[in-house]
Amino acid sequence: MSKVVVISGHPNLEQSYTNTVILQQLEASALDVEVRRLDSLYPDYHIDVAAEQRALMAADVIVLQFPFYWYSTPALLKKWLDDVFAYNFAYGAEGDKLKGKDFFLSLTVGGPEESYDPLGYNHFTVEQMLHPLQQTAYLAGMNYRAPIYTNRMVFIPGVYNTQADVEERARDHAARLMSAIRKVVESPEAIIKKFVAAWFAEFDQLPAESEFFTQSLASDVQWVMPEGEFAGHEGFRDWYHIAKATFKPGCDHHVEQITVNPKGAGFEVQLRIRLSAETQPASEFKGAPVNMLVNETWQVQIEAARVEIQTYYVEPVTAS
Numbered sequence: 078m079s080k081v082v083v084i085s086g087h088p089n090l091e092q093s094y095t096n097t098v099i100l101q102q103l104e105a106s107a108l109d110v111e112v113r114r115l116d117s118l119y120p121d122y123h124i125d126v127a128a129e130q131r132a133l134m135a136a137d138v139i140v141l142q143f144p145f146y147w148y149s150t151p152a153l154l155k156k157w158l159d160d161v162f163a164y165n166f167a168y169g170a171e172g173d174k175l176k177g178k179d180f181f182l183s184l185t186v187g188g189p190e191e192s193y194d195p196l197g198y199n200h201f202t203v204e205q206m207l208h209p210l211q212q213t214a215y216l217a218g219m220n221y222r223a224p225i226y227t228n229r230m231v232f233i234p235g236v237y238n239t240q241a242d243v244e245e246r247a248r249d250h251a252a253r254l255m256s257a258i259r260k261v262v263e264s265p266e267a268i269i270k271k272f273v274a275a276w277f278a279e280f281d282q283l284p285a286e287s288e289f290f291t292q293s294l295a296s297d298v299q300w301v302m303p304e305g306e307f308a309g310h311e312g313f314r315d316w317y318h319i320a321k322a323t324f325k326p327g328c329d330h331h332v333e334q335i336t337v338n339p340k341g342a343g344f345e346v347q348l349r350i351r352l353s354a355e356t357q358p359a360s361e362f363k364g365a366p367v368n369m370l371v372n373e374t375w376q377v378q379i380e381a382a383r384v385e386i387q388t389y390y391v392e393p394v395t396a397s
């Protein structure tokens with residue numbers, strides 16, 4: 078199941094009427110949710126960057142949950158962002174650790190709907206005011222999803238709203254957020270991307286047995302490689318034998334590009350993979366390290382959230 082990490086940026090949840098309700102609803106849901114309450118983890122604003130980065134790397138979906146403060150995040154969440162989205166983590170030459178993750182902003186807004194309008198007293202839409210966070214997601218290579226927010230969330234007894242009303246809106250907010258998350262994690266594209274990551278992580282290890290791979294191959298799979306064409310599970314095992322005689326375990330398949338499009342009864346997956354590997358001394362590469370780029374085209378089907386590969390074409394990218 079996809080993992081959802083929710084970063085709660087409210088500076089004092091004990092005094093919250095709405096963010097607490099949203100977090101409770103999320104934790105009670107059937108989703109695999111981890112809530113990180115920054116106010117209790119870091120009352121002194123000293124963020125444990127390594128712990129936060131580990132939590133984000135384990136996530137498929139990242140949610141920032143916060144009350145809108147001065148048209149932005151509370152200072153605690155901004156500090157978290159400044160510290161955690163560091164060079165070579167979220168950006169920079171090796172800063173691809175958040176790439177491909179789904180990113181939701183989920184916020185409670187005090188002002189009414191009509192104020193967030195060119196003719197209203199807030200002049201701009203909430204979406205416009207979130208542009209810096211949207212661009213942050215783009216720079217980190219994350220998938221920015223439509224923000225989930227709810228207006229009129231201030232409760233000041235006898236002045237603004239009633240507690241029952243804001244709590245009701247908070248429950249509705251949580252339901253909308255969970256439904257948006259489900260749509261993203263249950264989409265064929267998400268299922269296939271997760272599968273691709275697990276597939277190449279296993280290929281990096283080149284395990285002795287090939288069951289991990291064959292369990293996701295159609296019995297009549299067409300396996301077309303630079304080394305030749307192979308058919309069915311038996312054919313795959315023949316090819317796997319060649320691969321193991323060529324590359325050493327501990328290689329790196331880096332997914333540089335991936336697109337998923339419906340085709341026939343299933344989906345066509347197009348990939349560009351960069352393979353860096355040590356090679357076996359007796360192979361054609363004579364033990365020299367290799368760094369190669371290949372284009373892959375797979376035809377897959379999804380049955381009960383399981384991916385099955387029907388055809389698998391790999392061709393090296395060559396200089397034109």
Ligand SMILES: Cc1cc2nc3c(=O)[nH]c(=O)nc-3n(C[C@H](O)[C@H](O)[C@H](O)COP(=O)(O)O)c2cc1C
Pocket residue numbers: 087092093094095096097143144145146147148149185186187188189230231232
């Ligand atoms: C310091 C501060 C700044 C705020 N700034 C805004 C704002 O810019 N726009 C707005 O609509 N509401 C603003 N509010 C209202 C909060 O968004 C609202 O109180 C909050 O979402 C309610 O969440 P809670 O019940 O979990 O505390 C602000 C509140 C505080 C305390």
